[in-house]
Amino acid sequence: MTAASVTPVRRRPLRDRLPIVHQLRQSMGLQRGMLVAGLVMVAVFILCSIVAPLIAPYGFAQRKDESGAFGTQQPPSPEHVFGTTVGGYDVFSRVIWGTQTAILVIVIAVLLSIFIGVALGLYSGYFGGWLDRVLVVVCDAIYAFPSLLLAIVLSIVISAGQSNLWGGVLAAAGSITVVFIPQYFRVIRAETVRIKAEAFVESAKVLGASNARIVFKHVFRNATRTLPLIITLNSSEAILTLAALGFLGFGIEPTAAAEWGYDLFKAQSDVTSGIWWTAFFPGAAIVFTVLGITLVGESLNDLADPRLRGRRRVAQAAGEVAATSVVPGGTLTAGPGGLDGLEDGQSFDEHGIEVRR
Amino acid sequence: MSTLATAPVAEGAPAAGRPKPKSQGGGFGRYLLVRFLLIFPTIFILVTLVFFLMRTTGDPITAAQGGRLGPEALAALREAAGYDRPLFIQYFEYLGQVATFNFGSTLTTNRPVIDVLTTYGPATFELVLYSLIVAFAVGIPLGRLAAYHRDKPQDAVFRVLAILWYAVPIFFAGLLLKLIFAVWLKWLPVAGRASVNAELQMQLVPNKTSFYTIDALMTGDPAVLGDVLAHAVLPAIALGLLTGGIFLRLVRTNVIGTLATDYVDAARSRGVAESRLLRKHAYRPALIPIVTVIGLQIALLLSGAVLTETTFEWKGLGFILAEFLESRDFVAVQGIVVLLAVIVALTNFVVDIIAAFIDPRVRY
Numbered sequence: 086m087t088a089a090s091v092t093p094v095r096r097r098p099l100r101d102r103l104p105i106v107h108q109l110r111q112s113m114g115l116q117r118g119m120l121v122a123g124l125v126m127v128a129v130f131i132l133c134s135i136v137a138p139l140i141a142p143y144g145f146a147q148r149k150d151e152s153g154a155f156g157t158q159q160p161p162s163p164e165h166v167f168g169t170t171v172g173g174y175d176v177f178s179r180v181i182w183g184t185q186t187a188i189l190v191i192v193i194a195v196l197l198s199i200f201i202g203v204a205l206g207l208y209s210g211y212f213g214g215w216l217d218r219v220l221v222v223v224c225d226a227i228y229a230f231p232s233l234l235l236a237i238v239l240s241i242v243i244s245a246g247q248s249n250l251w252g253g254v255l256a257a258a259g260s261i262t263v264v265f266i267p268q269y270f271r272v273i274r275a276e277t278v279r280i281k282a283e284a285f286v287e288s289a290k291v292l293g294a295s296n297a298r299i300v301f302k303h304v305f306r307n308a309t310r311t312l313p314l315i316i317t318l319n320s321s322e323a324i325l326t327l328a329a330l331g332f333l334g335f336g337i338e339p340t341a342a343a344e345w346g347y348d349l350f351k352a353q354s355d356v357t358s359g360i361w362w363t364a365f366f367p368g369a370a371i372v373f374t375v376l377g378i379t380l381v382g383e384s385l386n387d388l389a390d391p392r393l394r395g396r397r398r399v400a401q402a403a404g405e406v407a408a409t410s411v412v413p414g415g416t417l418t419a420g421p422g423g424l425d426g427l428e429d430g431q432s433f434d435e436h437g438i439e440v441r442r
Numbered sequence: 443m444s445t446l447a448t449a450p451v452a453e454g455a456p457a458a459g460r461p462k463p464k465s466q467g468g469g470f471g472r473y474l475l476v477r478f479l480l481i482f483p484t485i486f487i488l489v490t491l492v493f494f495l496m497r498t499t500g501d502p503i504t505a506a507q508g509g510r511l512g513p514e515a516l517a518a519l520r521e522a523a524g525y526d527r528p529l530f531i532q533y534f535e536y537l538g539q540v541a542t543f544n545f546g547s548t549l550t551t552n553r554p555v556i557d558v559l560t561t562y563g564p565a566t567f568e569l570v571l572y573s574l575i576v577a578f579a580v581g582i583p584l585g586r587l588a589a590y591h592r593d594k595p596q597d598a599v600f601r602v603l604a605i606l607w608y609a610v611p612i613f614f615a616g617l618l619l620k621l622i623f624a625v626w627l628k629w630l631p632v633a634g635r636a637s638v639n640a641e642l643q644m645q646l647v648p649n650k651t652s653f654y655t656i657d658a659l660m661t662g663d664p665a666v667l668g669d670v671l672a673h674a675v676l677p678a679i680a681l682g683l684l685t686g687g688i689f690l691r692l693v694r695t696n697v698i699g700t701l702a703t704d705y706v707d708a709a710r711s712r713g714v715a716e717s718r719l720l721r722k723h724a725y726r727p728a729l730i731p732i733v734t735v736i737g738l739q740i741a742l743l744l745s746g747a748v749l750t751e752t753t754f755e756w757k758g759l760g761f762i763l764a765e766f767l768e769s770r771d772f773v774a775v776q777g778i779v780v781l782l783a784v785i786v787a788l789t790n791f792v793v794d795i796i797a798a799f800i801d802p803r804v805r806y
Contacts, residue, residue, distance in 0.1 A: 226491075241496065335767070357632055359625050
């Protein structure tokens with residue numbers, strides 16, 4: 086091919102194509118503030134989990150050191166900055182170690198649900214047929230169900246009482262995965278159905294490309310644009326579900342790993358007697374982490390929604406506006422298990438059946 | 443408008459066009475029917491899912507008694523309960539039971555699960571109702587304010603607040619509220635649905651409903667009513683703020699959306715005052731989507747109720763579910779979960795119908 090025969094396509098510079106960086110440049114004012122604050126909080130959270138062994142003065146299951154036992158329910162002091170729990174653990178160390186458990190659960194849950202949800206969504210959207218119908222109905226049934234109850238059932242199934250680190254983490258991650266699969270499924274399926282009708286897919290077909298090639302090369306690549314948003318959403322959801330399971334006593338035993346929800350579960354009776362530090366610090370850690378991730382997710386969503394984006398910079402990304410899926414009213418509207426707006430909701434009803442409007 | 447352009451064919455147009463609007467008009471009945479019929483597969487799928495999931499771990503008796511009984515005693519118990527039969531036979535039997543509203547009996551207390559519903563259901567219903575009131579009272583006015591002051595400091599505060607409410611787990615919010623208002627300030631009771639005295643007085647009411655608010659009203663004693671309401675404040679706030687934050691964001695976006703529509707522009711150009719625009723023109727249509735969203739919130743509220751009830755020892759379905767979980771009574775857990783699935787499916791149906799009734803665009 087000669088250079089002359091190819092019309093040079095100017096690609097946008099790399100900094101505009103990287104997911105977060107692009108949004109950061111696009112944002113302004115309050116939105117930029119929220120995004121930056123969120124990113125900083127997430128960074129602190131990740132950093133904590135990496136350097137946990139260096140920061141945490143004690144192990145998460147440590148009850149005594151060379152100077153003797155820590156004592157139970159000790160108020161914050163220089164030796165134990167956040168005090169000690171009813172079980173005699175150091176609260177600060179457990180808060181720090183808890184970041185590792187949280188990250189582990191997020192990574193496993195999100196990876197698993199993306200993998201399964203995207204695969205099913207691509208298949209369902211591209212090939213259709215009876216399996217598509219069945220999957221849509223099943224996913225809708227799961228979707229409409231209180232996610233926490235499903236997570237409880239699944240954690241009974243997966244761990245059934247055993248609560249070592251991996252058993253507990255897998256139980257939590259697995260139960261979260263099943264709750265999330267329908268979300269990825271719905272979004273990817275809706276996108277696939279939309280993209281399938283595009284001219285470039287048809288021309289690929291005419292050229293004799295195999296289904297596999299079309300699905301992975303043409304459809305999948307174009308269907309992933311909402312994924313960063315759902316990933317952030319689901320990460321915060323994963324932490325909340327893990328904590329909720331822990332709070333209901335389905336957590337990971339304190340000797341196996343540090344888990345914030347479980348610490349709150351154990352701190353319940355402390356609160357009634359005015360002991361605040363055992364509940365406050367693990368809870369604050371949850372709030373901090375979820376807040377950081379949610380701020381990032383919210384900002385991404387708002388920046389993708391032309392109605393909510395700051396008005397001055399609209400032109401900068403105008404080319405992408407029309408086809409962007411967002412959650413109207415912000416991601417929180419969707420709530421756990423609810424991502425209605427992420428689909429091209431106008432053309433699909435809640436059962437994934439195409440609707441003429 | 444466009445009728446002017448098509449005037450020449452106007453003679454034939456109504457005749458040709460008539461059937462279509464009519465079928466749309468009859469669409470409501472069809473919509474109702476379709477939505478109603480969709481309840482059944484939803485419940486069926488969930489029952490199937492929960493049944494097989496729970497059985498992959500083994501039978502409930504082994505789960506509850508495992509380790510405590512010898513193998514022979516265990517086998518005898520399993521045989522008595524029918525858990526030694528093939529899984530599919532048990533499954534169809536269970537389906538039959540659910541179809542006749544028999545959700546099984548609990549292992550630990552040997553009570554029918556449906557009894558558990560009538561005993562503890564009202565408490566959960568009351569809690570959800572109160573928290574919805576809190577959510578509306580907080581979400582709608584603040585959302586309106588945020589939209590009105592769009593991109594100003596007030597807006598920023600409200601939006602961050604809404605995100606914060608979402609980020610605080612309900613049980614942590616509950617524990618904090620309890621610590622501040624019940625333990626430190628001693629303004630409100632720590633836990634439970636009523637104090638012992640009030641409960642005793644309500645026991646004497648002839649037709650007890652288990653809805654404490656109603657029972658308290660029937661005692662005719664304002665002190666009892668006050669006691670019951672005081673107990674509800676903290677749980678309702680803990681659960682209500684989460685939903686309130688969601689309403690806030692929804693109202694904000696929708697009001698901003700309607701403020702940008704042509705008819706609001708038209709009204710503005712006619713000289714309608716900005717405050718009246720917000721109040722009369724932009725606000726009401728913005729509320730419609732909330733009705734649609736409530737359906738989704740029911741599932742969220744029930745999840746939240748489980749956690750709120752555990753935090754405040756509010757003796758509702760969630761509280762008792764947590765107790766059964768702790769005692770490993772998985773028959774009861776399965777029964778309650780399936781029961782809640784039925785409730786969610788029915789509520790969603792009702793909400794969808796109401797939404798379709800209010801907003802004709804939902805019907806198709």
